Amino acid sequence: MFKVLLIDDEPLVGNVIRTLFNWKKNGFEFIGEAYSGTEALGMMEESQPHIAIIDVNMPGMNGVELQRILQERYPSVKTIMLSSYDDYDYVRECLRNGAVDYLLKHRLDEALLLNVLGKAVKDLQEEDRVEEGRLASKKMAETMKPVLIRSRIAELVRENGEGAGRLELAGGLEGLYPGAVRYAAAALQIIPFLLLTESFSDSQTNRLVQQAVDVMQQSLGDIHERTAAYVENGRLMVVFAFKERSEHAGCSEAHRWMGKVQHALELMLNLKSVYALGHPCASLTQLGTSYRSAEKALDTSPVVEKGIRSERVTHNEPAAKERPNEQHFRVALTIEEQKQLLLALESLDQERIQQLIASVCGSVCHQPLHSPAVQMIVSELLHTGDKALKKSISTPAAEAVMSELPPRRDLGRIGSMYELEEWLRSYFTALLNLLKRQRAGGSYSRHVSQAIHFILERYQGYINLEMVAASIGLNPSYLSRLFKEETQCNFSEYVNRIRIDAAQKLLESDQYSVKQISSQVGFTTYNYFFKVFKELTGMTPHAYVESLRPERQRSKP
Incomplete structure (x- = not known):
């Protein structure tokens, strides 16, 4: 039963409306009349109507002002305006402020009134369904295990377009962030991930990923405000839910949290990382767009100069195609480079090896250090070194002496091309010394x-x-x-x-x-x-x- 309150300063109008039809038979309860806006406000708390029928033109507080106050204080109450021809401008303002519809007093009859009341009921029922869904989502989100939350978040950002899949995923997560009015996604890359995990088993890789997610979430705090999730290939994301509308304040807060995350990864796991923050958005359905803007900024991040490491990239950084003097992006070593490196190693030519390393690093210094292409090139350099070692030493012996080389886990602490080049120089110097020692070895004194x-x-x-x-x-x-x-x-x-x-x-x-x-x-x-x-x-x-x-x-x- 939907409760209806009439507010009109003319008792005659109230009498007509009250007796137009059998209210209870039609699913309504006519709970009373107020003859002014002030009286109506006094009755609201006690009577708690679902629908208020308001005369636009009343002395003192008119219907426009009353409708505005009701919208602010009692937003769930649906309002229907009563008007005459000469006060339609007021009606139009009320409709803009959320009134369901309006009725002209001189045309008022049973059918018209029931039709407009029916519209109000539909609005109320729809709001009830939305609220029930929201509460159900909130309850589900509150009981969801962190692993499921992260899985849903990752699915959501991978979902393209505005299809049912995205809407369903977003709806299932709506209650995860109570009070949030804006969202943003950050993309974070563990810089040397592909190199670090190249020789890992699946279980070792999964363990590293889980450790990274756990460290990030511990740094971020409440999962219902900031959520860390794994995407792929050492790429992770963080979802931020903001309770204030200011984009500037939200982005500043997000950068502060991401700085803490980077510090924790380096301190706890010896992993350097780089991140970018995506465009803020007003809905979880737009989270994928925010994340993709972060990825674009991250993967076209500016060149890192020697000795200087840039870890923070925002979504308004220029894209690669907008930067001047952009060089061709490499994806692998040339066959000639591999042959020359192998030859230099076999000839024990340290000077040539250092020249080759400098040349290769110089040719990719404009590419993001975390890019798969750069890591593939470094991997090929290391594989060429392994090939030279195994060619010079029997395989079992080669496996044993490789432990004397700089450990590849040290790559986790590399955050710039300059640092990578220095590590490669030290690695190949150590490798060359091993090869020399092997040739000088045997049964000699x-x-x-x-x-x-x-x-x-x-x-x-x-x-x-x-x-x-x-x-x-x-x-x-x-x-x-x-x-x-x-x-x-x-x-x-x-x-x-x-x-x-x-x-x-x-x-x-x-x-x-x-x-x-x-x-x-x-x-x-x-x-x-x-x-x-x-x-x-x-x-x-x-x-x-x-x-x-x-x-x-x-x-x-």
Whole structure:
């Protein structure tokens, strides 16, 4: 039964309306009349009507003012306006303020009044359904486990368009954020995620992800105000629910929370991260759009200069296509770069290795460090290093000595291209030292191993027995005798073997002329190089190159 209150200063009008039809039979209860706006306000608390029929033109507080006050104080009460021809301007204002409809007094009859009352009832019933749904959603959200909340949030941001799927998901989460009037999504990327997890099992990767989500949520506090969820490939999101409408205040608050999240990830898990905040929105149905604007800002974030790390990106940063002098984005190492790195490692050429690292890092310095492309390129560099190590050392032994290299978990602390380049330099320096140690190893004594290690480091330049002896603190004559006993060749012969071995690798690369190679491997004259090469290999350098042609032809696509 819907309760109806009439407010009109004319008793005659009240008498007509009260006797137009059987109110109870039609589902209504006529609860009384008020003859002024002031009297009506006094009756509201006690009578609690569902519908108020209000005369527009009353002395004192007119119907327009009364309707405005009712909308503010009792928004659930539906209002119907009574008017004459000459006060339609007032009626129009009431309709704008939320009145259901209006009735002209001189045309009032049973059918018209029941029709308008029916409209009011439909509005009330619809509001009841919405409120019931909201309360049910709130109850469900309050009992939802965090893992389910995060799953629903992630589904919501992946849902495109304004289809039923998105609306249903948003409706199911509406009660999760009580009192929220605005929302925003932030995208956060664990910078080295793909590199860190490359060798992980699925369970190890899942454990890292869960740890990251847990650390983030602990930093964010109440899940009903700020929610962390995992998306994919080291990308996480945070949903912010704001209780005030100011965009500026909300965004400032979100940036403050994201700063805490970054600090916690670095402190607790040794993980550097970068984030971007998306456009604020008024509804959960728009959360996907907010998140995508954050991802766009994140994945086109500005270049990070040496030694300076930018962790905060906002949705109004210029997109990549808007930035001047943008270079071509790389996605992988070239085959030539891989060949050159492998050759430099096999030749123990530290200078060339450092040049290659600088060149590769320089070519991707304009790309986001967290991008899959940059991490793929770094992964290929490391795989090339692994290949050189396993080629030089048997696989079981290679697995053992790899523990002596800088651990890849250190990549988690890298936050800039400058830091990445420095880490790669130290990694390949350590790898090169391993390769040198392997070549100098075997059954040799400590002094001979030290001498061989010195030769491997210096063979590209001038080197003699006296220099090596001085470096390890031995008499040259004693070292010469010891060296020949253990290696079965004299010092100069051993140096030449190392140089010719390096020359063969350079010839196989097909990158340099024979004369260029002779100087690169430490020979002062081409003629002497030619003579030594033939003595040790049984053929001239040019004949050696010719012998490689059939193999090269077979390897061509």
